[in-house]
Amino acid sequence: VGAIVSGQMVEHVGHKGALMIAAIPNILGWLAISVAKDTTFLYMGRLLEGFGVGIISYTVPVYIAEISPRNKRGALGCVNPLSVTLGMVLAYVLGMLVPWRMLALIGTLPCTILIPGLFFIPESPRWLAKMNKMDDFEASLQVLRGSDTDITSEVNDIKTAVASANKMTAIRFQELNQKKFRMPLILGIGLLVLQQLSGINAILFYAGSIFKAAGVTNSNLAACGVGAIGLLATGATTWLLDRAGRRILLIISSAGMTLSLLAIAVIFFLKDNVPQDSDMYYILSMVSLFAIVAYVITFSFGMGAIPWVIMSEILPVSIKSLAGSFATLANWLTSFGITMTANLLLSWSAGGTFACYTLVSTFTLMFIILWVPETKGRTLEEIQWSFR
Structure with missing residues (x-):
C-alpha cells in the first residue's frame, strides 16, 4: 500500500514531505511491536512498518537521483541500498545481543532522527x-x-x-505503449522484479535454516558474516559505479549469481545421496557455505543496488510518479511471493529451489545483455530523450 501511494504522495507534498509522513508509521509500528501483548499488536506494527517502508523505498532513490550531479549519481544512488544492507547487518548482530522488544525500540531511532534532519536538506x-x-x-x-x-x-x-x-495531459494507459515510455517501464520494472525473483530474500531471511541444512553448526553467526560480506560488496559497488558503469557491473553480478546458484543447487542435490556422518558430507557443506557467500557477494555487487539506481534514472518526469510507484509495488509483491514460498520450496527440495533461482538468474543475465543501456555520465534529461 505504501508503494501504491508513494508516487502521488511525492507529486503533491514533495520528497521531504513524503519521507516525513513515512517516518510516523515507522515509529508507531516499532512502538506497537515493542509493547505487544499478543499477535494483534505484532501484525499492526508490521503493517505500519510496511506502509512506511513502501513509501521510503520509492522516495529515497528518486530523491537521490534528482539531486545528484551526473558524475556522482551512481555512487550517491548506492548509498541507499548500502544503508539497507548496513541495517540488516545491525539487525542480525543486535538480534543476538538484545531481547526482541529492545530491538524494536532501537528500530524507532533512525526515523526519530530523520524527522528533524529533513528540515536541514x-x-x-x-x-x-x-x-x-x-x-x-x-x-x-x-x-x-x-x-x-x-x-x-x-x-x-x-x-x-x-x-x-x-x-502533456494526463497519461492514459494506452499511451504507455509509446516507445519513449515502453522501454523505460520494461527496464525499470523488469530489473526490480528480477532482483527479487533471483531468491535473495529467501537466502537472507532463511539464512539460519539454510546454513543448518548445509550442516553449519553456528548458523546465526554465519548469517551475520554473510550480511557483513554483502555490506562490503555493496560498498565496492558504490565506489565503482560511476567509474565502470551500471551495465558492466550488472552483467558481472548476474553472471556470478547464476554460477553461484548453480553450484548451490548441485551441492544440495549431491548431499541427498551422501551419508551425514561422512567426510564428503562435511566437504559439501563447506562448499555450499562458500557458494552462498559468493552469491551474496555477486548480488550485492550489482543486482542489489543498481536496479533502484536505474529505475530512478530512466523513468520520464511525466510518468515517474505513476511508473515509479508501480515498479516499487512490483518489487515488493515479488519479494512477498519469494519470502512466502521460500520455506515451502526449501522443505520440498533445497536443490530444486536453487535450480529455479538459477533459471531466473540466467534470464536476468540475458535481459541485461540484450536490453539494459548504460546511463553513466548522462543527465536525467539526456537519458529520457534517448528513449524518444
Missing part, C-alpha cells in the same frame, strides 16, 4: 521546477552544486524537460 530542484516554484528551484540547485558553481546549463535543461512534461 533542500527539496529536489526538479520537483520544485515541476511545481513552478522557480526561485526555490534555482536556490535549491545552487545549494546542492555549491555557491561558486555555474548552474545555468543545468537550469535550462531541467526547465526544458519540465516544461515539456507539464504540457
Whole structure:
C-alpha cells in the first residue's frame, strides 16, 4: 500500500514531505511491536512498518537521483541500498545481543532522527521546477552544486524537460505503449522484479535454516558474516559505479549469481545421496557455505543496488510518479511471493529451489545483455530523450 501511494504522495507534498509522513508509521509500528501483548499488536506494527517502508523505498532513490550531479549519481544512488544492507547487518548482530522488544525500540531511532534532519536538506530542484516554484528551484540547485558553481546549463535543461512534461495531459494507459515510455517501464520494472525473483530474500531471511541444512553448526553467526560480506560488496559497488558503469557491473553480478546458484543447487542435490556422518558430507557443506557467500557477494555487487539506481534514472518526469510507484509495488509483491514460498520450496527440495533461482538468474543475465543501456555520465534529461 505504501508503494501504491508513494508516487502521488511525492507529486503533491514533495520528497521531504513524503519521507516525513513515512517516518510516523515507522515509529508507531516499532512502538506497537515493542509493547505487544499478543499477535494483534505484532501484525499492526508490521503493517505500519510496511506502509512506511513502501513509501521510503520509492522516495529515497528518486530523491537521490534528482539531486545528484551526473558524475556522482551512481555512487550517491548506492548509498541507499548500502544503508539497507548496513541495517540488516545491525539487525542480525543486535538480534543476538538484545531481547526482541529492545530491538524494536532501537528500530524507532533512525526515523526519530530523520524527522528533524529533513528540515536541514533542500527539496529536489526538479520537483520544485515541476511545481513552478522557480526561485526555490534555482536556490535549491545552487545549494546542492555549491555557491561558486555555474548552474545555468543545468537550469535550462531541467526547465526544458519540465516544461515539456507539464504540457502533456494526463497519461492514459494506452499511451504507455509509446516507445519513449515502453522501454523505460520494461527496464525499470523488469530489473526490480528480477532482483527479487533471483531468491535473495529467501537466502537472507532463511539464512539460519539454510546454513543448518548445509550442516553449519553456528548458523546465526554465519548469517551475520554473510550480511557483513554483502555490506562490503555493496560498498565496492558504490565506489565503482560511476567509474565502470551500471551495465558492466550488472552483467558481472548476474553472471556470478547464476554460477553461484548453480553450484548451490548441485551441492544440495549431491548431499541427498551422501551419508551425514561422512567426510564428503562435511566437504559439501563447506562448499555450499562458500557458494552462498559468493552469491551474496555477486548480488550485492550489482543486482542489489543498481536496479533502484536505474529505475530512478530512466523513468520520464511525466510518468515517474505513476511508473515509479508501480515498479516499487512490483518489487515488493515479488519479494512477498519469494519470502512466502521460500520455506515451502526449501522443505520440498533445497536443490530444486536453487535450480529455479538459477533459471531466473540466467534470464536476468540475458535481459541485461540484450536490453539494459548504460546511463553513466548522462543527465536525467539526456537519458529520457534517448528513449524518444
